[in-house]
Amino acid sequence: MGNQMQEKASKAKAASVLLANVSTEAKDKALEAMALALEKNKTFIFEANQKDLDAAKAMIEKSEMSTALYDRLKLSDAKFKDMVSGIRDVAKLEDPVGKTLSTLVLDDGLTLYQISCPIGVIGVIFEARPDVVPQVMSLCLKSGNATIFKGGSEAKNSNRALFDVLVEAMATVDGIPADAFQLAESREDVAEMLKLDQYIDLLIPRGSNDFVKYIQNNTRISVLGHTSGICHAYVAESADLETTYAVCLDSKIQYPAACNAIETLLVNEKIAEKFLPKMSEIYQKNGVELRFDDASYKIAEKAGFTDLKKATDKDWDTEYNDLILSVKIVKSVDEAIVHINKHGSHHTDVILSTDQKEIDKFTGLVDSSSVMINASSRFADGFRYGKGAEVGISTNKIHSRGPVGMEGLMIYKYILSGSGHLVKDYVGDSAKPYKHEKTQEKYCRLQ
Ligand SMILES: NC(=O)C1=CN([C@@H]2O[C@H](COP(=O)(O)OP(=O)(O)OC[C@H]3O[C@@H](n4cnc5c(N)ncnc54)[C@H](OP(=O)(O)O)[C@@H]3O)[C@@H](O)[C@H]2O)C=CC1
Numbered sequence: 001m002g003n004q005m006q007e008k009a010s011k012a013k014a015a016s017v018l019l020a021n022v023s024t025e026a027k028d029k030a031l032e033a034m035a036l037a038l039e040k041n042k043t044f045i046f047e048a049n050q051k052d053l054d055a056a057k058a059m060i061e062k063s064e065m066s067t068a069l070y071d072r073l074k075l076s077d078a079k080f081k082d083m084v085s086g087i088r089d090v091a092k093l094e095d096p097v098g099k100t101l102s103t104l105v106l107d108d109g110l111t112l113y114q115i116s117c118p119i120g121v122i123g124v125i126f127e128a129r130p131d132v133v134p135q136v137m138s139l140c141l142k143s144g145n146a147t148i149f150k151g152g153s154e155a156k157n158s159n160r161a162l163f164d165v166l167v168e169a170m171a172t173v174d175g176i177p178a179d180a181f182q183l184a185e186s187r188e189d190v191a192e193m194l195k196l197d198q199y200i201d202l203l204i205p206r207g208s209n210d211f212v213k214y215i216q217n218n219t220r221i222s223v224l225g226h227t228s229g230i231c232h233a234y235v236a237e238s239a240d241l242e243t244t245y246a247v248c249l250d251s252k253i254q255y256p257a258a259c260n261a262i263e264t265l266l267v268n269e270k271i272a273e274k275f276l277p278k279m280s281e282i283y284q285k286n287g288v289e290l291r292f293d294d295a296s297y298k299i300a301e302k303a304g305f306t307d308l309k310k311a312t313d314k315d316w317d318t319e320y321n322d323l324i325l326s327v328k329i330v331k332s333v334d335e336a337i338v339h340i341n342k343h344g345s346h347h348t349d350v351i352l353s354t355d356q357k358e359i360d361k362f363t364g365l366v367d368s369s370s371v372m373i374n375a376s377s378r379f380a381d382g383f384r385y386g387k388g389a390e391v392g393i394s395t396n397k398i399h400s401r402g403p404v405g406m407e408g409l410m411i412y413k414y415i416l417s418g419s420g421h422l423v424k425d426y427v428g429d430s431a432k433p434y435k436h437e438k439t440q441e442k443y444c445r446l447q
């Protein structure tokens with residue numbers, strides 16, 4: 001088993017060098033072939049997904065799986081359409097490889113170019129969410145990165161079907177080294193991957209905090225962690241209420257299993273009596289269980305709500321991934337910011353306000369990768385941020401933060417072009433001076 005993983009990683013490494021030099025035209029052609037192959041194999045992919053769903057249903061009946069996991073696992077027509085259009089969107093994006101980032105003339109005929117290039121081989125270990133496969137594969141292909149995929153075991157059949165269909169499709173295009181994409185399928189494979197620092201340049205784990213910590217603590221490979229979203233909405237005294245009801249509802253119920261759904265609603269005490277009863281009614285009508293702190297509990301009770309639940313301290317640090325929301329009254333925007341920075345996961349937080357000074361304070365002091373002003377937390381997404389698709393939502397700060405697109409998969413190299421220039425001519429008493437002149441000149445190579 002171990003050697004098998006090493007062989008796959010070594011193949012990916014060898015292919016990564018070739019993939020880094022594939023033309024834009026071939027990559028875009030391969031992406032279109034992948035989109036067509038998905039459309040053609042829809043029934044096959046849905047059958048594979050159904051196998052996973054049947055197994056998942058049995059686990060749910062035994063209370064061994066959450067409904068959030070089931071929601072992520074299930075491919076719907078809408079998700080399928082997004083997978084296909086996502087691949088085509090990536091094809092439309094500019095090729096990020098080979099861009100001249102800077103040019104410096106060191107001396108006559110001696111020019112230093114800084115050129116964008118792929119990172120190399122990336123290991124993506126993700127949750128049981130099959131739509132991740134085409135998203136990550138299209139971004140990695142276009143950015144020239146070889147990739148090893150390991151998805152959640154509950155999605156094994158769906159992942160394998162998607163992976164096989166997509167890789168087979170790209171292999172029909174001349175010049176695409178399909179070995180660049182490899183599939184890992186077990187925790188043993190993951191344990192092996194952690195040791196393969198000679199082949200793998202970056203690991204991207206997407207999952208629970210414990211899992212991401214496990215990866216970080218057990219490898220020498222660089223890690224870009226993508227973990228839980230404890231996201232908040234803060235409702236200020238100046239909030240426009242109609243906007244606020246709609247944004248707070250969407251942020252919770254549009255896809256409660258996603259990491260960018262809100263888990264806690266913070267309400268300014270000056271607007272709470274006016275705002276909370278109607279908001280609670282809206283949430284309850286939409287099946288959301290509310291857990292109130294003492295102050296909000298009193299308001300809800302006074303408004304005639306019955307069977308109320310109280311929040312405990314644990315709720316402020318909980319990602320429900322479900323139709324549950326904790327509610328807390330705060331005295332000011334400052335208290336909201338302190339709460340968010342202490343209990344949040346620096347992922348996505350929202351302010352509902354019409355007061356620009358307060359908005360500026362919130363956006364400046366909330367230490368999260370996305371801060372939304374009068375807009376749903378669910379916008380935190382690579383596709384919606386115009387990146388075609390997303391690798392995930394990074395909760396690390398380095399080297400990429402928030403929804404990660406191709407920019408998070410790029411690095412650069414230096415190319416120095418001379419004609420026999422020697423360092424010895426630039427040192428000592430009779431040293432030639434450097435020009436160090438910046439220019440707009442682009443590095444150009446024969447394709
Ligand atoms: N910020 C972001 O972009 C994302 C955040 N998340 C967060 O992830 C969580 C939900 O995902 P969940 O399904 O619970 O994630 P898990 O952490 O359970 O699983 C994620 C992946 O990690 C693997 N894994 C877990 N533990 C180990 C281990 N000890 N050794 C090897 N592999 C392991 C799983 O494999 P196996 O199935 O084989 O156990 C799976 O492939 C939520 O908190 C969600 O917010 C998820 C995705 C994206």
Ligand SMILES: N[C@@H](CCC(=O)OP(=O)(O)O)C(=O)O
Binds near residue numbers: 129255258378380382
């Ligand atoms: N950007 C994605 C959510 C990110 C993600 O994959 O998270 P998760 O649902 O926790 O697996 C979306 O908006 O649906």
